[in-house]
Amino acid sequence: MVYSGKPSRGCQMCRTRRIKCDETKPTCQQCAKSRRQCPGYKEEFDLVFRNETGATERRASKAGASAGKSSSRKKTNTAVSTASKNKNSNSSSPFEGTIIPALQVPTERQATCHFVSNFVLVPRQGSTRGYMDFLIPLLKTETPASNETSSHLQHAFNACALASLANKVGVNSGGGGKELKLPEKAYAEYTRALRATNAALRDPEASKTDGVLAAVLMLGMFENITAKQIGDLAWNTHIEGAIQIVKARGRKQLRTRVGLQLFIAVRTQVIIHCLSSGKPPPMGVDWWLRDAVSDTHAAECQRLNLQTCELRAEITHLMESATRTPDNLDKMVDLMRRAQGLDHAVTEWMASVPENWHWRTKYFPEPPGDSGSKQRRGVPREDYITTVEVFPGGRVDLYSDLWIASVWNLARTARLVLMSITVRCAAWICSPVDYRTTLEYATASRACVEVISDIIASVPYHLGWQEWEQRMGHDDLSTSEFACGQNDSIKGLAGYFLTWPLACVMAQDYTTDNQRLWVRGRLKRIGDELGIRYAHILLQLQIRLPSMLIRRDGLVAQPYPQADNFAKMLTSARHAPPVAAGYALNPLQQREAMLKEKFEQSRDELLDKAAGGATNESVKSVAKKWLSV
Known part of the structure; x- marks a missing residue:
């Protein structure tokens, strides 16, 4: 040689x-x-x-x-x-025996291997639990795909696998001729999965099986992977359908390992669904936690998140109907104290986790291998910040497990929501005084700045820091294990875990302009390279919290709050006849109509600003759901 x-x-x-x-x-x-x-x-x-x-x-x-x-x-x-x-x-050469035949692997099999190696996280022996590892035993027992009425899971899995492969590598062509392109194949499988799943749901017994519930979860993931015009609405529909299936299955589903894994997977989706929409968790917090614990530390974190969902829904309901009365002031103060107490419980949880849950920190004044050379070559600041792997001047937190990192970020986003609740209550109580002069706002801003830094520091670990660590000679990290493929490459599941925390960070009032630019760059990479196209929808949002929620609370508040009995007077005046001929409304009715028109105009302006002026219905849908208007 x-x-x-x-x-x-x-x-x-x-x-x-x-x-x-x-x-x-x-x-x-x-x-x-x-x-x-x-x-x-x-x-x-x-x-x-x-x-x-x-x-x-x-x-x-x-x-x-x-x-x-x-x-x-x-x-x-x-x-x-x-x-x-x-x-x-x-050949006796191991490379000729493995590389050359791999070039002839059918597209469907490549898609399957790609999805399993990117999204199916298998728990290590005696370690934390996995993610979506219930797919492997269920697919082995699934009826062959030729049976359209019972192959719901196989079709849903194929749809996700083909869509993910098409997004990740940009493969748009089939094999030439009349063969369908990958996105078309994915949507064809999605249509078959919908038809087969709907047929199974009409059967009282088949609708309660593990395969049907897993298929509905996969259909929801397909919407996140593709994120078309109605992707967000469709994801909500699938999650609400999974909730109904779990409810119908009852507590006996927790007796099997696969049943428990499916239940926890639905519970995780319920948390994100409720936190983003302002709805309370259906069936209550205890129903989702009773006898459904795979890991005690993670279960406690999810309990705190479910309680946060419940509290946010309660305050949203009160904001829509409350007038400024002494009783409602007391209720608002009580909600604010509950939010502060729940935030204290989250910080106590963070301090109580075992040693292997803690991260290892590395500080980098400049991204590795960069040393500011891009800026010296005249690259614009926006381009520089959005492309670097590590936030300039920041740090990198290295975790022992990808799933552990995702649980930490779930707790951090709960703190951001709780701080938002606290500031909203303080703004309502002190109105018309500027809420930014209150002690609650000062405390919340300091805590949120710290939480935002922690989430940003976790991103490089999700997006390939394990590989960098090995290149630098630090290969002692215990990385997560996927069902197949290499563990040290960037995984689609990491991007899937990051979309919600990064969206929360980008929406915060306390996020700096540079941090927001960097987060936008990470979301773009998740959408472009890792194939989670829902990140592209989040990129277009211009939501700012809690300031937009406070403005929204002011829009839905009833007018004339100074007089306690004015609401009763207005109610009786609505039915009074016009005061003069030629007028369809009396003065109070005219005033009410003007207020309604002004409210609708202000609401539309708020939504348009939150959606960044986008015409995409999915972006508007997400903005409307986050602001609950």
Whole structure:
């Protein structure tokens, strides 16, 4: 074997153009400056183990032709023939036996492997639980997909797998000819899954099976992966359907391992659904926790989140109907104290978790391998901040498990919601005085700044820091294990876990402009590279909390709050006849109509601002759900 020089680690475009590549991930700046599509970088495996067979054959053929000797030609042809036979036979080389046949794997099988290696997290022995690992035993017992009435889970799984593969690698073509493209295949499977699931739901017995519940969860994930025009509305529909199925299944579903895993998966979706929409958890908090504990620490965190959902729904209801009376003032003060007490319980939970739940912190004044060189080359500040892997001047928190990191961020987002509740109550109580002068606002702003920094510090771990750690010689981290594939690569599940925390951070009043730019860059990467297209919808939102919620509370408050008995007077005056001929309304009725028109106009302006002026119905739907208007 001849040494052929140090392998180039630059991107393929720079190698073709024969220029020096700066090796910036994920896209090199040479391609960005010349407005070229960067094809990416070779894997470390390909750099180390280079296939020299083709080059050797060409050199041998050229040498034989120039020499003009029949013996050389004979030897060359023999070598070429032998190499060709070795390719088609069971070679002793492990690389020829694994790499070449993999190029002929059907698209559907590639999609299956891609999804399992990116989204199915398997628990380690004696460690924390996994995520969606119930799919593997259920798919093994699923009826073959040829049976349209009972293959709901298989079709739903195929839809998610094909859509995820199409988004991740940008594969849009099938195999040529009339074969469907990957997105079309995914939607065809989604349609079959809907038809089969609806048929199963009409059967009282089949509707309670594990496969049907798993299929509904997969249909909800499909909406997050694709995020089309009505993606958010469809996700809500699927989650509400899963809640009804869980309710009908009763407590006996918790007796099996798969049943318990499915129940906890639905409970996790319920938390995000309720926190984002302002609705209370159906059936109450205790119903979701009773006899349904897989990990005690995670279960306690989810209990606190469910209680946060319940409290947020209660205050939203009160804000819609409360007038400024002494009784309602007492109720508002009580809600504010409950929010502060619940936030204290979350901080106590954070302090009580075991040692293996804690993270390890690394500080980086500049992103690794960057040292501010981009800014020195004149790259705009916005482009620089949105592309770096680590927030400039920030830190990186490294966790022992991807699932543990997601539980931490769930607790942090609960604190952000609780702080928002506290400030909303303080604003209502002190109105018309500026709420930003209150002690509650000062306390909440300090706590939220800390929580935002913690969430931002966890993002690099989700998006590939394990690989960086190994490159730097720190390979002692205990990473999560997926059902197949390499554990140290960036996973779609990590992006799936991050969408909700990053959306909460981007919406906070206390987030700095640089932090918001950086979060937008991470959401864009999750949508572009990891295939979670729901992140693109979140990118378009311009929600600011709690200020927009406080403005919303002011819109729905009843007018004329100064007089306690004015509401009764207005009610009786609505039915009074007009005061003069030619007028359809009396003065109070006219005033009420003007107030209603002004309210609707202000509400539309608030929603338009929260949606960033977007015309996409999904963006407007998310903004309306977050603001509860």
